Amino acid sequence: MVSRLTANLQLYGALSADEQRAVENMVISTRAVAAGEDLVVEGDAPTHCRVLLEGQAFRHKTLPDGRRQIMAFHIPGDVCDLQGLFLGMDHNVTSLSAGEIGLIPHAKLTEVMEVHPRSARAFWSTSLVEAAVFREWMVGMGRRSAYARIAHLFCEMVVRMRAAGLVHQNRCSFPITQQHLSDALGLSAVHTNRTLQALRGEGLLTFQGGELVIMDWPGLTAAGEFDAGYLHQAGKSA
Amino acid sequence: MVSRLTANLQLYGALSADEQRAVENMVISTRAVAAGEDLVVEGDAPTHCRVLLEGQAFRHKTLPDGRRQIMAFHIPGDVCDLQGLFLGMDHNVTSLSAGEIGLIPHAKLTEVMEVHPRSARAFWSTSLVEAAVFREWMVGMGRRSAYARIAHLFCEMVVRMRAAGLVHQNRCSFPITQQHLSDALGLSAVHTNRTLQALRGEGLLTFQGGELVIMDWPGLTAAGEFDAGYLHQAGKSA
DNA sequence: CGTGAACTTGAGATTTCTCAAGCGGGGTGG
DNA sequence: CCACCCCGCTTGAGAAATCTCAAGTTCACG
Numbered sequence: 001m002v003s004r005l006t007a008n009l010q011l012y013g014a015l016s017a018d019e020q021r022a023v024e025n026m027v028i029s030t031r032a033v034a035a036g037e038d039l040v041v042e043g044d045a046p047t048h049c050r051v052l053l054e055g056q057a058f059r060h061k062t063l064p065d066g067r068r069q070i071m072a073f074h075i076p077g078d079v080c081d082l083q084g085l086f087l088g089m090d091h092n093v094t095s096l097s098a099g100e101i102g103l104i105p106h107a108k109l110t111e112v113m114e115v116h117p118r119s120a121r122a123f124w125s126t127s128l129v130e131a132a133v134f135r136e137w138m139v140g141m142g143r144r145s146a147y148a149r150i151a152h153l154f155c156e157m158v159v160r161m162r163a164a165g166l167v168h169q170n171r172c173s174f175p176i177t178q179q180h181l182s183d184a185l186g187l188s189a190v191h192t193n194r195t196l197q198a199l200r201g202e203g204l205l206t207f208q209g210g211e212l213v214i215m216d217w218p219g220l221t222a223a224g225e226f227d228a229g230y231l232h233q234a235g236k237s238a
Numbered sequence: 239m240v241s242r243l244t245a246n247l248q249l250y251g252a253l254s255a256d257e258q259r260a261v262e263n264m265v266i267s268t269r270a271v272a273a274g275e276d277l278v279v280e281g282d283a284p285t286h287c288r289v290l291l292e293g294q295a296f297r298h299k300t301l302p303d304g305r306r307q308i309m310a311f312h313i314p315g316d317v318c319d320l321q322g323l324f325l326g327m328d329h330n331v332t333s334l335s336a337g338e339i340g341l342i343p344h345a346k347l348t349e350v351m352e353v354h355p356r357s358a359r360a361f362w363s364t365s366l367v368e369a370a371v372f373r374e375w376m377v378g379m380g381r382r383s384a385y386a387r388i389a390h391l392f393c394e395m396v397v398r399m400r401a402a403g404l405v406h407q408n409r410c411s412f413p414i415t416q417q418h419l420s421d422a423l424g425l426s427a428v429h430t431n432r433t434l435q436a437l438r439g440e441g442l443l444t445f446q447g448g449e450l451v452i453m454d455w456p457g458l459t460a461a462g463e464f465d466a467g468y469l470h471q472a473g474k475s476a
Numbered sequence: 477c478g479t480g481a482a483c484t485t486g487a488g489a490t491t492t493c494t495c496a497a498g499c500g501g502g503g504t505g506g
Numbered sequence: 507c508c509a510c511c512c513c514g515c516t517t518g519a520g521a522a523a524t525c526t527c528a529a530g531t532t533c534a535c536g
Contacts (some may be wrong), residue, residue, distance in 0.1 A: 012325075013324075061373070063377070063381060069380045082366075083369070083370070086250070086251075086359060086362060087250075087363065087370070090468045125325065127365065128325055128365065132325070132328055134373060135297075135328075135329060138307055138309050138372065138379060142379050142421075142423070143305040143306070143307050183380075186376075186379060186380025186381060225301065225302070230328045232325045
């Protein structure tokens with residue numbers, strides 16, 4: 001499963017066999033995680049990075065009065081606290097499903113990146129792409145309707161999961177509740193529910209029991225004004 | 239003015255005199271920019287990075303129908319297209335005022351970062367902090383009222399500008415229009431105008447003619463639910 | 477003076493929210 | 507094995523925030 005990490009990194013630049021081995025060897029241990037487990041908590045100053053190897057997770061912040069904002073969803077191959085390499089954590093990361101994570105000591109990561117600049121480039125690129133995704137979410141929350149926002153998020157997840165080999169015949173696992181969806185998009189759960197019904201009613205998709213099924217991809221991308229360019233995958237959606 | 243770059247970088251880790259010199263020498267040329275000039279445009283694949291040395295700028299994306307989302311404001315010391323080092327540009331950067339930028343060839347930047355790992359760490363840190371700011375904007379757009387959102391943005395800008403030595407007696411230059419503010423916060427210009435009046439009415443601030451004056455800092459931070467932690471400045475707000 | 481950009485105001489229209497209640501299926505203790 | 511319970515989903519209906527359209531004002535600048 002450690003190969004999920006190198007597979008992900010190589011979306012942004014090829015690595016030699018040697019480099020791949022070096023990167024995979026940084027993962028000194030793996031461990032199973034349960035659904036809903038906090039992997040990293042606001043205020044932590046981690047000494048390791050966590051790579052998600054199996055399952056899904058999300059990054060989020062909760063305001064004093066309980067309002068929550070989800071800022072990203074993670075899929076296998078993602079490093080979920082790369083920020084912790086240089087800065088403290090200013091948000092939480094929680095698993096969505098049972099899965100597995102790998103641990104990479106910061107010291108090892110720093111060392112490998114110095115020896116293999118291309119791996120450094122790949123890691124840095126993943127954090128730049130993550131920032132690009134944040135910006136796109138801002139466009140959605142600032143300027144798109146609830147309808148387009150939901151469609152856009154599903155498009156994004158499908159493209160990312162497809163690149164990771166996690167989409168089979170227009171279906172993929174996305175184990176979130178409508179409440180998660182609402183907190184990611186800045187909507188109320190009620191409005192999310194009704195808008196989801198509209199999307200379903202248009203025959204664009206189906207989303208229940210944590211499974212997302214795309215029924216009309218052209219229609220969905222149009223509804224979400226989706227253009228995958230910001231994911232910088234260079235046509236890698238196999 | 240090139241020292242603005244090293245001053246900014248050192249918010250996230252000290253650099254030796256040697257390293258500072260190496261970093262500053264990467265700037266092979268500077269040039270004046272006019273207000274409203276596009277510094278980088280969506281689709282560019284730059285060969286240089288641009289450091290803002292004087293004046294202010296903003297990053298933005300425009301949707302096909304003209305809706306615009308502003309994703310960041312830049313102040314002197316910021317590298318505004320660090321993303322271009324590894325990825326193409328997926329958004330625009332435009333100057334807000336007359337100013338000056340420095341050019342850093344990618345080749346030089348790569349070389350200096352390999353020779354001086356601490357400078358690499360500093361550059362990378364700036365991009366991580368930028369991502370942290372994106373996340374905080376997401377919290378605002380998703381979960382905060384227009385009133386809190388505006389207050390929060392002003393708090394953020396004041397803290398950042400203060401760290402750069404650009405705030406004098408609770409006053410700083412922030413040459414944006416109410417339309418810019420609206421596009422940054424996902425609001426209509428009309429609503430921004432009325433909300434700004436409320437903030438002014440509470441005696442928290444004054445914002446006209448491109449000058450921001452903070453009249454009640456505790457009140458403003460409370461109104462914006464502002465906590466500077468996400469800026470990761472480690473108490474550097476002099 | 478004339479002009480244009482930015483700001484301001486009024487007022488009705490929409491989107492989205494909140495509160496409140498009902499439904500449904502899976503898991504669990506009796 | 508069944509009743510109960512909880513969580514997530516769904517629905518209704520009124521309320522609030524925010525938007526849009528449209529017009530008027532101000533002020534710097536030519």
